[in-house]
Amino acid sequence: MIWIPLILILAIAAACGGTAATPVVVEKEVIKEIEKEVIVEKEVIKEVEKQVIVEKEVIKEVEKEIVVVATPIPSGATSGAMQPAGELNIGQSSLGTFIYHPSIAGNPAIYVVSTTMGEGLVRFDKNRKAAPQLAESWSIADDTLTWTFNIRPGVQLHKGYGELTADDIIYSYQQWGGEDAVHARSSFIKDFWVNPEGSVEATDSHTVVVRTAKPWISTRALEFMRHVGGTSGNVVSKKQSEELGIDKTSRDAAMTGPWELVETKTGEFWKMQAFKEHWNKVPAFAELTLWEIPEESARLAGFQTGQLDTFIMSFDNITQVEKVEGALLNSVGLISQSGMNVYGQLYTGIGDPDQKGDFDGDRAWVSANADINSTEWANARLVREAMTIAIDRQTLVDTLLGGFGAPLCIRDWGGFEHLMPADWTCDYDPDRAKSLLAEAGYPNGFTIDLTTAIRGVAAEVEACEAIGAMWGEVGIDVKLHRIPYQTLRPQLVGRTWPGATCHAISIRLEPMLGLNNYLDKSTFNYGTFHPYLNENIGGVMGELEDAARMEKTLDMYDWMAHEQKLGFGLYTIEGVVPVGPRIQPWEYTSFSDIRLPNGYENIVPR
Structure with a gap:
């Protein structure tokens, strides 16, 4: 975490000034083996321009030789003797x-x-x-x-x-x-x-x-x-x-x-x-x-x-x-990644009267047929591809995020971009998006409900509104909603939300964890299920060897997100907190x- 004075507006990488000097105590204890105990204490005080450093070295000589280095108390620590106030x-x-x-x-x-x-x-x-x-x-x-x-x-x-x-x-x-x-x-x-x-x-x-x-x-x-x-x-x-x-x-x-x-x-x-x-x-x-x-x-x-x-x-x-x-402004590094969830893709149990959720194969982005080689699937995939390349991610980052982030094509891979294949791209191309929609049978576009998940993530609402406008530029009729997440979530869990959501998530501890949300049994979900996912995600998550699990994770996302465009990323976000x-x-x-x-x-x- 880096503390940065306002006058530089986070433009430098090292903290300087902005707070009063605070003593830092460093205590080192060295214990050596001799016949009797002698305690020698030496205190050295050094002064620098911005910070006072107090170094305290204590040497105890007793019967066992070990070295103990005390962990410094973080700046802002409270003494146990102090009473909370304010x-x-x-x-x-x-x-x-x-x-x-x-x-x-x-x-x-x-x-x-x-x-x-x-x-x-x-x-x-x-x-x-x-x-x-x-x-x-x-x-x-x-x-x-x-x-x-x-x-x-x-x-x-x-x-x-x-x-x-x-x-x-x-x-x-x-x-x-x-x-x-x-x-x-x-x-x-x-x-x-x-x-x-x-x-x-x-x-x-x-x-x-x-x-x-x-x-x-x-x-x-x-x-x-x-x-x-x-x-x-x-x-x-x-x-x-x-x-x-x-x-x-x-x-x-x-x-x-x-x-x-x-x-x-x-x-x-x-x-x-x-x-x-x-x-x-x-x-x-x-x-x-x-x-x-x-x-x-x-x-x-x-x-x-x-x-x-x-x-x-x-x-x-x-x-x-x-x-x-x-x-002051406190820069806390990479905090989040945002993605687009395209709901209604409930490809497990099609035709089953007990199928959970609201499946409608007439929605432009949804295939009425789960067979990835079918015409219905091919057209729905073209629509989803058009939706992702109609989004100008770099403009969102430059304007709404003020440069504090980066475009992200594949959700769940924020912080792991160095492992992503070079062909995982989503270059902004509105003209091609229009052509893909026409090829899929929607030359005049289609209608979709779009909402942001209002939960407090920076620029989440504004970015979703901007995406709605970008989709409008290629002929998609967007019905924009602003729904508090506590109100929206039951529809997501019940798989009844009819459209798309802009949804910021954490930086994953491992990209594989994002696959939880594509399993039919998952409580929270992205409204996207397919027999292929149910059959193969377990093999990814059950792989105990790290390198093999990462390889399987790459293969799964390559099929799901890169090839089939079942969902897509938007951008990563760096955190800036006002103090x-x-x-x-x-x-x-x-x-x-x-x-x-x-x-x-x-x-x-x-």
């Missing part, structure tokens, strides 16, 4: 109703809760590698069938529900995988945590052993046990659910994160307080309020007047933020999905 105010574009229990919670609640109140078994560090959180360690047998999670001792649950135990872990994940759960990965969580051919056991109060029915790739399993993200799995109190019932618990859930729920008001705010018994980091601020402010101009005004400390910002407001005295004059820039806690900021517990006042 209030943080964050402007969000969408929150929705607070309903949070693993058996019924969906997005955006899952994602937003994970950035504040919730925690998972693991988090992912800056290198996108799994690191301990509620599980202080874990092990996986060589055959990947037996997983052992060692739960961190001393973790306290909110609302006075006592210490976290293995029973809370098992309860939470089995609820996430319940029959009626709407988590995006619920069917896969069920396979791992509730599979009747496997077993789950608390061997003691702080150890969970899962014996799965089939081998699991660690990345795929840990994706739904992680902290922060739309597919995260936060842990709740089993006792609270049993005492109060799911409905009541879902409105005041006891979790383990650094922030504890106080009050919510739908359409207005979620208010939290610092959890003073947090196992890792007690926030410096006493209260945190997330405000739901759909209009960007209103969020900007709140920041300009000092009512908001940070907010979800579009790139075209960078120049306005730089005018706020004392404000108000009352607070310091801060370090994130988790890095697996940073479309929304996290690590608010690390924020300290200036």
Whole structure:
């Protein structure tokens, strides 16, 4: 994460100035073997122009020789002796109703809760590698069938529900995988945590052993046990659910994160307080309020007047933020990738009266025949190709993203572009798009519903509106909608949304994880299923050898996205977060999905 002063507007790669000098303590302990103990302490203080560095070297001589290097406390760390004070105010574009229990919670609640109140078994560090959180360690047998999670001792649950135990872990994940759960990965969580051919056991109060029915790739399993993200799995109190019932618990859930729920008001705010018994980091601020402010101009005004400390910002407001005295911009690297989901491509079970979803083979982009060698399929494929090359991705990046991103032809490959074949292209060509539509039998175009998934990702709404206009230029009649994601999601899960969506997702831990959304059994989906996908995706995800799995992943996307154009990418997005004059820039806690900021517990006042 790079902190960058406004005057340069993120045009340089190294941070300079903009914040007060902060002492950094580096402590090194060296222990050598001799007969008696002598303690020698040496303190050296060096001053530089922008930062004070305090180096403290302690040498202890005792009976064993080891070297211990203390981990420096990140800038913004709070001393355990300090009491939280003051209030943080964050402007969000969408929150929705607070309903949070693993058996019924969906997005955006899952994602937003994970950035504040919730925690998972693991988090992912800056290198996108799994690191301990509620599980202080874990092990996986060589055959990947037996997983052992060692739960961190001393973790306290909110609302006075006592210490976290293995029973809370098992309860939470089995609820996430319940029959009626709407988590995006619920069917896969069920396979791992509730599979009747496997077993789950608390061997003691702080150890969970899962014996799965089939081998699991660690990345795929840990994706739904992680902290922060739309597919995260936060842990709740089993006792609270049993005492109060799911409905009541879902409105005041006891979790383990650094922030504890106080009050919510739908359409207005979620208010939290610092959890003073947090196992890792007690926030410096006493209260945190997330405000739901759909209009960007209103969020900007709140920041300009000092009512908001940070907010979800579009790139075209960078120049306005730089005018706020004392404000900073925090560049956080690649945060997201956006794609176009073209719904209604339900090619499994055509003609079956029990087929799930709304299948209509008369839609221009949908084939009435699942046979990829049929005339119907060929024409629908031409339409989808026309739709993708009618989008000027570079203009979207240059204008709406202010250059903070790059075009992306194949969704799920953001951050992995170096592995993409050279022929995965989608050059903007509106004239050819018109020709393809005419060849497919639509010389005068066709009508399609298009909506953005309003969830707070920068430029998501504006880009979707621009794409609608671009499609209009080639003769496609676009009926544009702006639907909050909490309202839209049930139609996506039920496979009844009739058109397309602009949908930003996280940077994948591995591109293969995106294939989950093309499986017929998936709860969340892209409205695109085909017998070929059902037959072959399992072989990709079941491949335990990394190089072979990547090769199979490339082959699958080459068929699905490059050849058949069943869905397509739009662009990647780099994150820029406004930092108000009352607070310091801060370090994130988790890095697996940073479309929304996290690590608010690390924020300290200036």
